[in-house]
Amino acid sequence: MKLDKSWQERVEAIEQGGIKKYHDANEQKGKMFVRERLHSLFDDGTWKEDGKFANAEAEGLPADGVITAIGKIDGRTCCVMANDSTVKAGSWGAKTVEKIIRMQETAMKLKVPMFYLVDSAGARITDQIDMFPNRRGAGRIFHNQVKLSGMVPQVCILFGPSAAGGAYIPSFCDVVIMVEGNASMYLGSPRMAEMVIGEKVSLEEMGGARMHCSVSGCGDILVENETEGIQKAREYFTYMPENYLHKTEKIKPFAPEQLDLEKLVPDNQNMPFDMLQFIKGLVDKGSFFEIKALFAKELITGFARINGSTVGIIANQPKQKGGILFHDSADKAARFITLCDAFQIPLLFLMDVPGFMIGTKVERAGIIRHGAKMVAAMSSATVPKISVIIRKAYGAGLYAMGGPAFEPDSCIALPTAQIAVMGPEAAVNAVYANKIAALDEKDRADFIADKRKEYQENIDVYRLASELIVDDIIPGNALRETLIERYELYSSKEIQFSGRKHPVYPV
Amino acid sequence: MAEIKTTMAGNVWKINIKTGDTVAAGDEVVILESMKMEIPIESEAAGTVTEILVEEGSFVNEDEVIIKLD
Structure with a gap:
């Protein structure tokens, strides 16, 4: 290999991500460049990055489409993986997968939280043998997520698509924040759904952020834009300890809203x-x-x-x-x-x-x-x-x-x-249905009112307290x-x- | 044009609006009675009521359109 470029030039090229066309397309959708996202997620906008030079010798694959980083969030050490959608639509190649797996292993060793900033079209099918089936293929990402679950907080912010297998990354996280209009999750795209099962449906309807946050339950927090998404992730993290061995720290108390x-x-x-x-x-x-x-x-x-x-x-x-x-x-x-x-x-x-x-x-x-x-x-x-x-x-x-x-x-x-198997209205109907039916119409209302009152007294809260309930x-x-x-x-x-x-x- | 749908099955107990009224998102437009409970139905959008498809006392299913807005 010829050393025809200085270190500085190489780093700058990598840090620019994909070509301008894709940056412009993202900007039109209100999407930030992945490094800007990290800048606002980490305290002071700084982090240590591993595998920056991944696939540096290949053309057009800076960092192999993912940034894996470690730094401080809310003053505590956290690991992060963040797709770069300006590089092959954030798809996963062999080194992308290896980088993600390594950062998860770091999180596991250090027992520190893992953040997933997802914006990816899924697997690079042309690279499937190298990234899909093997022991350290994409399956290992999910295997690691399952291991990390409950050990450390796992937070997902979905900025764009999370397609096919990739859609399982959010599903193994503790919380999924979705940006309305851009974020989506689906196993098969609308185009695939039309080809395979003949269904005609829009992406928004089938796997959009609002749908997942209100109908499927796969999303937890719907946000209007990326800045709000990152801010919500940081806010969520303030309620979390760094791992299962710790408790969330007590902070300065505030009086509640004045409500009677x-x-x-x-x-x-x-x-x-x-x-x-x-x-x-x-x-x-x-x-x-x-x-x-x-x-x-x-x-x-x-x-x-x-x-x-x-x-x-x-x-x-x-x-x-x-x-x-x-x-x-x-x-x-x-x-x-x-x-x-x-x-x-x-x-x-x-x-x-x-x-x-x-x-x-x-x-x-x-x-x-x-x-x-x-x-x-x-x-x-x-x-x-x-x-x-x-x-x-x-x-x-x-x-x-x-x-x-x-x-x-x-x-x-x-x-x-009021504690009971059922409310007074339903209970009186259930117990006395035959009796009520047999009574003259004029006596019915009185009978029902009497029985309801009796029932009310029976489930009175002071009676329940006297029974140590x-x-x-x-x-x-x-x-x-x-x-x-x-x-x-x-x-x-x-x-x-x-x-x-x-x-x-x-x- | 927006539609207001029921959130669950029950009987229409009270209709709080009439055709031509303007409603804001979050307004309680109808109250159902179901499982012995009052179930308020809120409008999810703002608009003018163009049509009320139910009357007090009628049974409605979950997800039924009960009011149309302009």
Whole structure:
């Protein structure tokens, strides 16, 4: 090899990425160059890069289309892989794959988080023998992701396509941030779908960011542009420890938004209210970070800080579908609980749940196995757990939301709480159906009203407390103080759930 | 032109708007009754109501178009 170029010239050429045409195309779509993305992701915009000269002797493949880097994010060491879509559309060749695998191995050795900045057309089919089937082929990327899962946080920002096999990178991450309009995930492109199964569909409809964040549940956070995506990733990371052996550090506490929580909750159990407001009135101002805000909205999941300490919140949303649990909401909860438990984040359940949905549609969708997933995740989580019954907790809804049988560290009721197999209306109908039918029409209303009242008294919250079903009754406006103290008192909790290799997970 | 769809199956309990009204995104346009609960249906878009396809008391399925907006 002739040394006809100086080191400086070579580095500059590599750092420019692909040819101008592709930079222009990206700019038109509002996409940043990959090095700019890294510049805004890393603290001070600096990092150490490995394999910069990968494929440097080949024409038009600077860094082989991926940057693998290590540096500081939020003051903590992190590993990053970032596709360069100006180089062969960010596709994977043999050295691309090797670079990604090596950076994952670094993350594993150092037990530090791994960020994936994805913008890739998938495998370079012309290079398939070198990058696809072998021991250190692309399969190893996924194998490593599975190994890293739960050991260190894995964060994915999707800036462009994530196609075919590549679509599994986001699926093994803890959180997937998608840029609206540009990000997409799919196993087969619309062109392939038309060729192979005869379906005519747009990319946006089949695998677009909004679809994945609101319908399939493959995306967690939808953002308008790349800057917001990177900022969300950094913000998400502030709720995470660097690995499973650590806890998220406590930060400066803030008072919550001034909201009267007692006034917010209507006495009539059947009337909706906005649980997001309730959460805002409970947690440090500005600290609520919602996960899957657009997916299965009847259940809210997200991180927040209470007096500076991180908690994971799972809350029913009576404003959406009555707060009833569906197959998708159960799935969403199971996933979020597992994430919190993996990284030592205490859990808070806020209950106002009429139960699980019934009917043919949800049974065919497998609501029972999805519900089982949620119960299993909640039950086996060993972090401090507090469940709060805000209003109703009916049927299996009580179980899935951290009910007393599942060893929460405490189960607290507000004075508006009501625990029962079902609500008074449904219960009276179920128990006295024959009797009601046999009564004269004029006596029916009185009979039903009497029985409902009797039932109400039977499930009165003070009666439940006297039977030791709930551990304490606390007015809504005193809830925050109770939670602050209790989480602090439970912070030494360390238990092993049960002895075995692993459970047979309901899925 | 936008459509407002139901989020779940139930009975139409209350219709809060009439043809010709303007609505904003997030407005509660209809309240369903289902599973003994009141289920508000919010408009996802802003616009003028051109057509209401249900009446109070009628049964609706999940994902049914109930209101059309201009």
